[in-house]
Amino acid sequence: MSRPTGFTQFFGLVFSGLYLLCTPVWANPAQQQLESFVSQVQAATGGFSQYTVGAQGQTKPAQSGQFAFQRPGRFKWDVQKPYAQQIISDGLQLFQFDPDLNQVTVRKVDQAIGTSPAAILFGSGSLEQSFTVIALPDKDGLLWLRAKPRDGQAGFVHVDLGFREGLPARIILLDAFGQNTHIDFSGLVRNPSMPDQVFKFVPPQGADVVRMQ
Numbered sequence: 713m714s715r716p717t718g719f720t721q722f723f724g725l726v727f728s729g730l731y732l733l734c735t736p737v738w739a740n741p742a743q744q745q746l747e748s749f750v751s752q753v754q755a756a757t758g759g760f761s762q763y764t765v766g767a768q769g770q771t772k773p774a775q776s777g778q779f780a781f782q783r784p785g786r787f788k789w790d791v792q793k794p795y796a797q798q799i800i801s802d803g804l805q806l807f808q809f810d811p812d813l814n815q816v817t818v819r820k821v822d823q824a825i826g827t828s829p830a831a832i833l834f835g836s837g838s839l840e841q842s843f844t845v846i847a848l849p850d851k852d853g854l855l856w857l858r859a860k861p862r863d864g865q866a867g868f869v870h871v872d873l874g875f876r877e878g879l880p881a882r883i884i885l886l887d888a889f890g891q892n893t894h895i896d897f898s899g900l901v902r903n904p905s906m907p908d909q910v911f912k913f914v915p916p917q918g919a920d921v922v923r924m925q
Contacts, residue, residue, distance in 0.1 A: 740847045742855035745875040755782040758900035767890030780904075785821060786911040800913040807913040816915045819924045848872065854881055 763774040777792040785803035798809040801821055808817040842863065848856035854874035861868065867888055874882040879902075883895040915921050 742847055742857045742873075742875055743845075745855060745878050746857065746873070748878055749875075749880065753902045755903055755906060756780070756900055757904050757906070759898045760895055761898070762893065762895045764891050764893045780906060780910055782906060782911065788911060798913070800911060802911045802913070807915075809913065809915075809919075813920070814916065814918065815920045815922065816913075817922045817924065852882075 757778070757780040759776070759778050761774060761776040764772040766772065773794055775791050775793065777790045779787075779789050781787045785801060787799075787801045789799040791797040796811045798807070798811075800807045800809075804821060806819050806821050808819075809815070843859040843861055845857060845859050848858050850856065852874070854876050856875075857873045858870050859873070860870045869886040869888065871886075872882075872884040873880060874884075879900050880897055882897070883893075885893045885895075887893070
């Protein structure tokens, strides 16, 4: 079986944040930066680092890697350290690949994201319908927003999104178990030229392919 945290942490958290990056909002400074990013950026690449702090204060090992997204619905989340793992969406199917296990899990995009905020990235929902959004005080040189899901079954309490100079810099998500997951973005490149192959995945020869129905 694949690592239990790989899909739920990386895919759920990042698309929760990228959903917010793909939805126009209103007019305080943080919201203005978000709106500017939404209107000007249809695709992006960059790096990330992530760590999780448990409810009792314990810190889990950090992960890092590269990501790319292209609206609507295409995404690549490439974990490189401390172990390799890839999550790729071509807009129709989502592939989770664990090289150590040589295992690929395939889900339909709608099935994979369920009722998470990521569903709205691929569909036609609106921020106002799914979240209550408030501005937070500036902190660590960033402008902050907080989004609280209106759906009590969303699986997380809130997600905070920090901006610097018009670009997303950090996401902090508090889940239903009291864990805070911090994701820092770096080297973000706006609207790069990306061939379709970036978001295509072919299972390696001999890999165990599990198709979720």
